[in-house]
Amino acid sequence: MSGEAGTPVRSVAAFVRARRGAWARLEELAARAGKARLPLGEVAEMDRLYRRAAADLALAHSRFPRSEAEGYLSQLVASAYRALYRPRRRTAALARLVRERIPEVARRRLGELALAAGLLGAGAMGGAAALTVDPSTAELLVPMPVREAVTVGRLWTGHLLSAAPGFTGAALLRNNVSVAALAFGLGLTAGLGTAVLLIVNGLLLGAVLVYLAQHSMAGDLLAFTAAHAPLEISALLLAAQAGFALARALVDPGEWPRSAALQAAGREAAALLVVVIPALTAAALLEAGVSPLASFPWMAKAAVGLGLTAALWAWLLGGRRAPAA
Amino acid sequence: MVRGPALELETPERVAVTLELAGVGSRAFAWLADAFCVFLVGVAALLAYSISGDLVRDVQALSWVGQLLALALVFLMGWGWDVAWETLAGGVTPGKRLAGIRVVRTDGGPPGLAESLVRNLLRSVELPLGYAPAILAVALGPRRQRLGDLVAGTLVVRQERFDLSRYDVPAAPAAAGFTSLRGRVGAALGTEGFERVVDFLRRRPELDPTARSRVAARLAKSLASRLGTAAPPAGDAEAFLEALAAFHAEGR
Numbered sequence: 001m002s003g004e005a006g007t008p009v010r011s012v013a014a015f016v017r018a019r020r021g022a023w024a025r026l027e028e029l030a031a032r033a034g035k036a037r038l039p040l041g042e043v044a045e046m047d048r049l050y051r052r053a054a055a056d057l058a059l060a061h062s063r064f065p066r067s068e069a070e071g072y073l074s075q076l077v078a079s080a081y082r083a084l085y086r087p088r089r090r091t092a093a094l095a096r097l098v099r100e101r102i103p104e105v106a107r108r109r110l111g112e113l114a115l116a117a118g119l120l121g122a123g124a125m126g127g128a129a130a131l132t133v134d135p136s137t138a139e140l141l142v143p144m145p146v147r148e149a150v151t152v153g154r155l156w157t158g159h160l161l162s163a164a165p166g167f168t169g170a171a172l173l174r175n176n177v178s179v180a181a182l183a184f185g186l187g188l189t190a191g192l193g194t195a196v197l198l199i200v201n202g203l204l205l206g207a208v209l210v211y212l213a214q215h216s217m218a219g220d221l222l223a224f225t226a227a228h229a230p231l232e233i234s235a236l237l238l239a240a241q242a243g244f245a246l247a248r249a250l251v252d253p254g255e256w257p258r259s260a261a262l263q264a265a266g267r268e269a270a271a272l273l274v275v276v277i278p279a280l281t282a283a284a285l286l287e288a289g290v291s292p293l294a295s296f297p298w299m300a301k302a303a304v305g306l307g308l309t310a311a312l313w314a315w316l317l318g319g320r321r322a323p324a325a
Numbered sequence: 326m327v328r329g330p331a332l333e334l335e336t337p338e339r340v341a342v343t344l345e346l347a348g349v350g351s352r353a354f355a356w357l358a359d360a361f362c363v364f365l366v367g368v369a370a371l372l373a374y375s376i377s378g379d380l381v382r383d384v385q386a387l388s389w390v391g392q393l394l395a396l397a398l399v400f401l402m403g404w405g406w407d408v409a410w411e412t413l414a415g416g417v418t419p420g421k422r423l424a425g426i427r428v429v430r431t432d433g434g435p436p437g438l439a440e441s442l443v444r445n446l447l448r449s450v451e452l453p454l455g456y457a458p459a460i461l462a463v464a465l466g467p468r469r470q471r472l473g474d475l476v477a478g479t480l481v482v483r484q485e486r487f488d489l490s491r492y493d494v495p496a497a498p499a500a501a502g503f504t505s506l507r508g509r510v511g512a513a514l515g516t517e518g519f520e521r522v523v524d525f526l527r528r529r530p531e532l533d534p535t536a537r538s539r540v541a542a543r544l545a546k547s548l549a550s551r552l553g554t555a556a557p558p559a560g561d562a563e564a565f566l567e568a569l570a571a572f573h574a575e576g577r
Contacts, residue, residue: 010511012519014576016492023489034415054340061341064516072487074343081336082415082435177404181449188450188472246476259475266476270439273446277404 012064019056023073026053026080033083050080097274105271106316112244116237119195123202124209131210141207150215176232176280180239184273187243190251194243201236223298227290230309231283235276242269242276279312330469332480334433342433344482346469347426349460352481358420363406404445411441425484436479444473491523494574495567502561503568506552510572513552519573522548522566529563541566 009015026049029042038046057077060070106113130137138147179197186193212218245265253261290296290304332344410418415435416428428436428444436444451459451472459471468480514522525544529537538559545562548569549555557565 009576011573011576012516013492013494013574016489017574020489051338054336054338057342058340067516067520068487068491069489071343071485072489075485075487077336077340078334078342078344078429078433081342081433082429085434178449181404181446185447185450185472188447188476193450262476263478266443266478267439270443270477273442274438277442 012067016069030080030083102271105268109245113241116240119198120202123199124206127203127206128210131207138211142211180276183239184243187246191244191247194240226302227305228283228287230305235279238272239276242272245269347481347483349463351424351426355420355424358423359418362419407445408441412438426481431478440477443477447473494570496571507572514573522570
């Protein structure tokens with residue numbers, strides 16, 4: 001228990017007086033380290049000051065509990081700690097995430113992915129079957145704008161070619177991100193919400209396709225959506241996979257406490273979400289930029305869309321590494 | 326100084342750090358401030374777009390770059406705003422800075438891309454319910470975590486402004502009258518008593534004169550009894566307190 005010069009510290013004011021200069025310097029270095037890279041000499045100085053401040057904090061804990069000085073030191077040590085232990089090599093971390101972590105998680109959570117795909121597929125088949133058996137169910141399953149567009153004889157997607165394709169694409173992106181976020185977030189309802197969302201979207205998809213086929217317009221829709229739909233559906237499935245990962249942690253945490261299982265699942269889900277956003281961005285770009293182009297033959301659109309989607313899944317699920325246990 | 330629920334964590338140097346957790350009020354304020362920032366950016370973008378509308382349209386019709394920029398902008402305004410700020414600025418968005426709060430991982434470190442994505446995308450289940458689950462969880466939960474915080478392993482802590490200048494106690498010239506107490510003040514007053522005296526001395530210029538002398542007399546009386554000495558006459562109460570603060574600050 002000694003101050004700067006080895007004299008015993010009896011009062012909080014004397015303690016603050018003796019150490020305040022060093023604390024102010026540490027505060028300044030920590031603030032600067034948050035903005036830019038410090039020269040080596042200053043990093044060494046900051047490390048030394050940090051250790052000393054941590055010792056001061058320990059002393060304040062025992063000698064001056066609940067004082068303003070203790071609160072100040074707690075905050076100072078925490079912010080210096082953040083600055084010192086900040087991950088330095090962001091690009092290396094990102095590369096590792098892309099090369100190893102994301103595919104590893106996608107493969108380990110194959111069951112969740114299959115469940116998502118199965119529910120979406122089941123919904124689509126249900127919708128298609130309903131319209132095939134009884135075309136009047138269209139009133140229930142096919143959205144009003146689609147039916148109106150068909151009676152006019154023009155695809156409803158036509159009006160998307162409005163003045164500003166960039167902003168249209170942005171609006172589509174927001175909408176798609178919201179749906180994907182919901183598919184993920186509803187995993188917290190033990191997966192029930194995610195399941196309902198997938199089935200409903202599947203139903204709509206199947207019903208609209210069959211409805212347009214019955215009015216011999218399915219080709220138009222497929223031609224329009226060939227470039228972007230595969231990526232959009234892939235992103236939705238990945239978001240649902242992440243959601244089901246949360247659901248599984250809630251329903252079956254295994255030997256862990258539920259909160260710990262949920263956090264571990266959250267870390268895995270995050271790796272999948274990192275894919276969802278760029279995939280949706282690419283899909284929105286295609287939807288706004290390529291899909292409306294009449295000059296682009298639909299074969300080429302399909303090649304772009306399917307090619308990108310195949311590449312995505314090959315990265316996620318292909319490769320030589322065996323799925324982790 | 327720490328009140329209410331707090332985050333206790335231990336650094337690798339085995340020092341316990343205590344950070345106070347942010348409550349519903351400051352977090353709601355930060356959310357509103359961020360929403361307002363996003364709104365302002367949106368208005369600015371629309372304004373720029375409407376002023377140079379034709380130009381922008383031509384550029385967009387021609388190149389993908391313009392489209393990419395517009396996409397990036399609008400995305401930033403929606404789900405990306407919080408994620409981008411929290412990831413790049415170490416857990417602080419402009420609204421959070423204004424409210425004096427920040428996001429930290431449960432180990433005290435700054436949130437990464439993964440943590441930020443999870444905690445913000447999970448808003449999707451709270452927003453449609455009017456944020457009610459989040460408000461309840463923050464108000465009642467022991468660690469004041471939203472659903473998103475729970476899953477991401479993050480917390481929101483208060484960034485407080487501490488004022489060390491309160492410890493600058495002038496050596497009181499009137500101290501001469503109370504020098505006999507000098508040796509006993511440190512132990513008898515304690516840190517808590519000292520901070521009470523200092524707080525009073527700093528605030529007394531703002532106090533109503535009658536209240537000021539009443540508080541001074543009461544404080545002087547209670548501390549005098551701790552020191553085992555007679556309470557000073559009413560007129561000397563403040564000089565007595567100044568002397569106590571000065572003796573205590575000497576730290577001998």
